Amino acid sequence: MARKPRQARSKATVNAIVEAAFIAVAQHGPAAATTRQIADIAGISVGSLYEYFSNKEAIFGAMSERFVADTVAMIQPRVPELVRKDMREAILDMLVYFRAFLQENDELYLKCARHAFTMDFEEYLEPVQRLLLDIVTQHMMRHPETARVRNIAAMTYIYINGGIFAVVRHLSEQNPSITFEELSQGLSDMVGHYVDQELALAKQSSHNRSS
Amino acid sequence: MARKPRQARSKATVNAIVEAAFIAVAQHGPAAATTRQIADIAGISVGSLYEYFSNKEAIFGAMSERFVADTVAMIQPRVPELVRKDMREAILDMLVYFRAFLQENDELYLKCARHAFTMDFEEYLEPVQRLLLDIVTQHMMRHPETARVRNIAAMTYIYINGGIFAVVRHLSEQNPSITFEELSQGLSDMVGHYVDQELALAKQSSHNRSS
Amino acid sequence: MARKPRQARSKATVNAIVEAAFIAVAQHGPAAATTRQIADIAGISVGSLYEYFSNKEAIFGAMSERFVADTVAMIQPRVPELVRKDMREAILDMLVYFRAFLQENDELYLKCARHAFTMDFEEYLEPVQRLLLDIVTQHMMRHPETARVRNIAAMTYIYINGGIFAVVRHLSEQNPSITFEELSQGLSDMVGHYVDQELALAKQSSHNRSS
Amino acid sequence: MARKPRQARSKATVNAIVEAAFIAVAQHGPAAATTRQIADIAGISVGSLYEYFSNKEAIFGAMSERFVADTVAMIQPRVPELVRKDMREAILDMLVYFRAFLQENDELYLKCARHAFTMDFEEYLEPVQRLLLDIVTQHMMRHPETARVRNIAAMTYIYINGGIFAVVRHLSEQNPSITFEELSQGLSDMVGHYVDQELALAKQSSHNRSS
DNA sequence: GATGAATGAGCTTTCATTCAT
DNA sequence: TATGAATGAAAGCTCATTCAT
Numbered sequence: 109m110a111r112k113p114r115q116a117r118s119k120a121t122v123n124a125i126v127e128a129a130f131i132a133v134a135q136h137g138p139a140a141a142t143t144r145q146i147a148d149i150a151g152i153s154v155g156s157l158y159e160y161f162s163n164k165e166a167i168f169g170a171m172s173e174r175f176v177a178d179t180v181a182m183i184q185p186r187v188p189e190l191v192r193k194d195m196r197e198a199i200l201d202m203l204v205y206f207r208a209f210l211q212e213n214d215e216l217y218l219k220c221a222r223h224a225f226t227m228d229f230e231e232y233l234e235p236v237q238r239l240l241l242d243i244v245t246q247h248m249m250r251h252p253e254t255a256r257v258r259n260i261a262a263m264t265y266i267y268i269n270g271g272i273f274a275v276v277r278h279l280s281e282q283n284p285s286i287t288f289e290e291l292s293q294g295l296s297d298m299v300g301h302y303v304d305q306e307l308a309l310a311k312q313s314s315h316n317r318s319s
Numbered sequence: 320m321a322r323k324p325r326q327a328r329s330k331a332t333v334n335a336i337v338e339a340a341f342i343a344v345a346q347h348g349p350a351a352a353t354t355r356q357i358a359d360i361a362g363i364s365v366g367s368l369y370e371y372f373s374n375k376e377a378i379f380g381a382m383s384e385r386f387v388a389d390t391v392a393m394i395q396p397r398v399p400e401l402v403r404k405d406m407r408e409a410i411l412d413m414l415v416y417f418r419a420f421l422q423e424n425d426e427l428y429l430k431c432a433r434h435a436f437t438m439d440f441e442e443y444l445e446p447v448q449r450l451l452l453d454i455v456t457q458h459m460m461r462h463p464e465t466a467r468v469r470n471i472a473a474m475t476y477i478y479i480n481g482g483i484f485a486v487v488r489h490l491s492e493q494n495p496s497i498t499f500e501e502l503s504q505g506l507s508d509m510v511g512h513y514v515d516q517e518l519a520l521a522k523q524s525s526h527n528r529s530s
Numbered sequence: 531m532a533r534k535p536r537q538a539r540s541k542a543t544v545n546a547i548v549e550a551a552f553i554a555v556a557q558h559g560p561a562a563a564t565t566r567q568i569a570d571i572a573g574i575s576v577g578s579l580y581e582y583f584s585n586k587e588a589i590f591g592a593m594s595e596r597f598v599a600d601t602v603a604m605i606q607p608r609v610p611e612l613v614r615k616d617m618r619e620a621i622l623d624m625l626v627y628f629r630a631f632l633q634e635n636d637e638l639y640l641k642c643a644r645h646a647f648t649m650d651f652e653e654y655l656e657p658v659q660r661l662l663l664d665i666v667t668q669h670m671m672r673h674p675e676t677a678r679v680r681n682i683a684a685m686t687y688i689y690i691n692g693g694i695f696a697v698v699r700h701l702s703e704q705n706p707s708i709t710f711e712e713l714s715q716g717l718s719d720m721v722g723h724y725v726d727q728e729l730a731l732a733k734q735s736s737h738n739r740s741s
Numbered sequence: 742m743a744r745k746p747r748q749a750r751s752k753a754t755v756n757a758i759v760e761a762a763f764i765a766v767a768q769h770g771p772a773a774a775t776t777r778q779i780a781d782i783a784g785i786s787v788g789s790l791y792e793y794f795s796n797k798e799a800i801f802g803a804m805s806e807r808f809v810a811d812t813v814a815m816i817q818p819r820v821p822e823l824v825r826k827d828m829r830e831a832i833l834d835m836l837v838y839f840r841a842f843l844q845e846n847d848e849l850y851l852k853c854a855r856h857a858f859t860m861d862f863e864e865y866l867e868p869v870q871r872l873l874l875d876i877v878t879q880h881m882m883r884h885p886e887t888a889r890v891r892n893i894a895a896m897t898y899i900y901i902n903g904g905i906f907a908v909v910r911h912l913s914e915q916n917p918s919i920t921f922e923e924l925s926q927g928l929s930d931m932v933g934h935y936v937d938q939e940l941a942l943a944k945q946s947s948h949n950r951s952s
Numbered sequence: 953g954a955t956g957a958a959t960g961a962g963c964t965t966t967c968a969t970t971c972a973t
Numbered sequence: 974t975a976t977g978a979a980t981g982a983a984a985g986c987t988c989a990t991t992c993a994t
Contacts, residue, residue, distance in 0.1 A: 118978085139350035143964060153980050158965065262497050262505030269488050270481020277480050285448075286473050294473030301516035302509050308519075354989060364955045365990080375989065540957085561772035565985060575959050580986065647855075647906075684919050684927030691910050692903020699902050707870075708895050716895030723938035724931050730941075776968060786976045787969080797968065 122160050124150040126174050129167045134219035138168065172232040175217065175224070179236050182209050183243075191246040195254075196300040198247065203275065203292040210279055221276045240268055256310040257303050271295055333371050335361040337385050340378050345430035349379065383443040386428065386435070391450050393420050398450075402457040406465075407511040409458070414486065414503040421490060432487045451479055467521040468514050482506055544582050546572040548596050551589045556641035560590065594654040597639065597646070601658050604631050605665075613668040617676075618722040620669070625697065625714040632701055643698045662690055678732040679725050693717055755793050757783040759807050762800050767852035771801065805865040808850065808857070813872050815842050820872075824879040828887075829933040831880070836908065836925040843912060854909045873901055889943040890936050904928055 128150035132141035143164055147157045161167045182205060183190075190198045210218040244264055248254050257263075278284050278291050286294075339361035343352035354375055358365045372378045393416060394401075401409045421429040455475055459465050468474075489495050489502050497505075550572035554563035565586055569579045583589045604627060605612075612620045632640040666686055670676050679685075700706050700713050708716075761783035765774035776797055780787045794800045815838060816823075823831045843851040877897055881887050890896075911917050911924050919927075 121978090142962085144962090154965080155967080155980050155982095156978070159978065164964070259501060259505055259508070262501040263509065265489075265497050265502065266481065266485050266505050266509060269485040270477065273484035274477050274480040278476075286476050290470060290473040291476065294470050294477050297470070298474065298477060298509055298513050302512045305512035305516045353987085358956095366955050366992085367953080369990070370953070543957090564983085566983090576986080577959050577988080578957070581957065586985070681923060681927055681930070684923040685931065687911075687919050687924065688903065688907050688927050688931065691907040692899065695906035696899050696902040700898075708898050712892060712895040713898065716892050716899050719892070720896065720899060720931055720935050723935045727934035727938045775966085780977095788971085788976050789974080791969070792974070 118160070121150075121152065121156070122170070124152070125157060125160055125167065126170050129171050130174075130216050130220055133171070133223060134216050138223050143167075169232075171220070172224075175220070176232050176235050178217075179209065180239055182206075183239055187239075187243055187246070190243060191250055195247065195251070195303060196296045198243075199296040199299055200292055203271075203295060206272075206275060207279065207288065210276070215279075218276065218279050222280050237268060240264065253307060254303055257306040263299070263302065267295075267299060329371070332361075332363065332367070333381070335363070336368060336371055336378065337381050340382050341385075341427055341431055344382070344434065345427050349434050354378075380443075382431070383435075386431070387443050387446050389428075390420065390447055393417075394450060394454075398454055398457065401454060402461055406458065406462070406514060407507045409454075410507040410510055411503055414482075414506060417483075417486060418490065418499065421487065426490075429487065429490055433491050448475075448479055451475060464518060465514055468517040474510065474513065478506070478510060540582070543572075543574065543578070544592070546574070547579060547582055547589065548592050551593050552596075552638050552642055555593070555645060556638050560645050565589075591654075593642070594646075597642070598654050598657050600639075601631065602661055605661060609661075609665055609668070612665060613672055617669065617673070617725060618718045620665075621718040621721055622714055625693075625717060628694075628697060629701060629710065632698070637701075640698065640701050644702050647695075659690060662686065675729060676725055679728040685721070685724065689717075689721060751793070754783075754785065754789070755803070757785070758790060758793055758800065759803050762804050763807075763849055763853055766804070766856065767849050771856050776800075802865075804853070805857075808853070809865050809868050811850075812842065812869055815839075816872060816876075820876055820879065823876060824883055828880065828884070828936060829929045831876075832929040832932055833925055836904075836928060839905075839908060840912065840921065843909065848912075851909065851912055855913050870897075870901060873897060886940060887936060890939040896932065896935065900928070900932060 125146065128146045128148075129141070131149050132145045135141070136145070143154055143157060146167065147154045150157070157167075161170065183202070186201070186205065190201060193201065210221060241264060244260065248260075274291065274295070278286075278288060284291075336357060339357045339359075340352070342360050343356045346352070347356070354365055354368055357378065358368045361368070368378075372381070394413070397412075397416065401412060404412065421432060452475055455471065459471075485502065485506070489497075489499060495502075547568065550568045550570075551563070553571050554567045557563070558567070565576055565579055568589065569576045572579070579589075583592065605624070608623070608627065612623060615623065632643060663686060666682065670682075696713065696717070700708075700710060706713075758779065761779045761781075762774070764782050765778045768774070769778070776787055776790060779800065780790045783790070790800075794803070816835070819834075819838065823834060826834065843854060874897055877893065881893075907924065907928070911919075911921060917924075
């Protein structure tokens, strides 16, 4: 069982371990990353590693939490700016931010994200989902006309899951068949057009009803 | 004399191994599935297993190929029917087919697909992409007006990657926040609306140009 | 989980492992005896050891069974001879047999027995208890007068537990304060005198009652 | 100035460590009891523990000494009373005292004693032996007729070793085949009858000789 | 070809012991 | 003196791979 060392130094060590774990997983994948590697990269002994985490699984858990926290921290401060923008532009911006985030530190997060779908880290993803739903909600309040769009929940689900996966996959590919600009433009237009079309249909249907 | 029989038996054994591997991976995940388990399920010895595959990795490779081949074999015969249909309906049909495919044999493929994003099976995905692009192309030839839609490559890319992932994830979830019908309707509308909107924009722009 | 190899060779290997375990435990005690040591002594690899036993505990279990089986096998053929003899002589004989048994193979069993009280091998001891009780019963049938002795169960309990322990301890001591002859004579007389006294009391009491 | 207090505190800490060790061993057995546990239970740091004991082994040694000292301290004050009593009664009393001693503090000593036969604590047992021999000697001086009993040393050896072991084993059993009363009565009678029989034989033999 | 017992490197995890603070 | 984080040797156990039969 992991002892609970105090405060300052301990926090730094926990940090170092989690960072080392990201590096090890990026290099070898989660199955092949060993506790020894992680300890070595973190510059500590295996014994110390187990002072801070009760087992390998716990390290992976901390990685997920960290990844999610960093993702949220990256998007959070940009929310006000995003909700003010036009939807297509907001999505494009987010995709660009997301790409930069994944490519930081020699693509550390990107390399891990490739494997992340294996780890049961989906349970940790909830804060990200909540944040994105929050953005959608705020955006809708500022652009009330979009409230008429049907099936918002499904669209958000598709966009979050499919969008994230498509981006991660694209950035991981050696020779992608399309450019990142085409991809992000496509995602942005797919959502944008969908909303426009829904609004057109809504207007038309209300017109029909009133006539 | 008996030259074929030997090859036939070989093929049958290879088949049995790959099927056993699917079962083992579905049960324990790719990292925890052992060669012993696979051999046992296949009803052969570990020694024989290595007669047909040079190592565990090779089995995973064969699984990817098989998965892709089966996917293609499932869609292929329905292509004529699909390209004849309205786009939204065609997509809905494909999603239903895909779901049935993943859920066959006690969700054998679904359970494997959850982990599949780890294995470097993406490189094998190309035949599926080609098939879907082929469907799109054929569809466009039968519905020439859609030829004006821009960015077809990107849309297909997004749809294939995002769509597949969203479906696999959705089917794997215990308590999905949306129903499969909402998901498939969403995916179908997202593409359908996108195309409609593109066509509307195209018409409008050609109108502008001609005036 | 321990595979179950077949027949001949496997039986020999299992034997070798158990014997190696006795040697290792005799040398280092059960807590300090490692699977590596056992495998080395048995002349096999650690991997093989786990082909035959699912874990260290299982090896200890097999040791207990083996020890008990050997003990029974040593006494069993002498039962007819023992039950025919006078009680004191029978006990002396058994103690001499038991000593020889413990001192076989460079005191292999003796060295292990010292630690045996730790391992929960008491549950395996039942066959030995049953055998000794059987001897007592047979003896009583041949010497019907002893049937009047009270508290046979308690005496047997004390003799088995206390006697075995006293002998093991004595043989383990560097400088025992008494000789083995004194010890065995003492045990034999303790039981013999007890029975004689009980019979004397019984006779006297029946005499009193009849008068 | 403050010279004693330091020693006093030292002594108190050593005491706390030994008591903690008893608790840890009772809970987990000697092999599984860790220095960390012992330090935690003692309310000190591992570092301090090594200030007072050079290693784990030394703690076990102190436990043995303490156990023996406590045993002696328990019997010592009752010696005058015991030597005055009839032998059978004296033995019964001692067994009852011993049981109470083992069952004190939620069976702390009993739980440890089960494992004690492993630790080389036998070398420390000598003071107990000396005490019991002393009791026997004093008893004989008060009951001079018993001086004719042969083999006193062997009887004492058997009684101490066999008796202690039988009692510890009995108290540890879930479903003992005999009651504690039967056991203690048996032990007391075994010794009592032995002595009576010896005296009878001695009288008879002296009679024979004188005639 | 088929077998499966044998291998042993290598994994996760524990814990007695040390030593800078 | 007291602390407890750090250490790392060493334990139990697994499993991909080989090879004698």
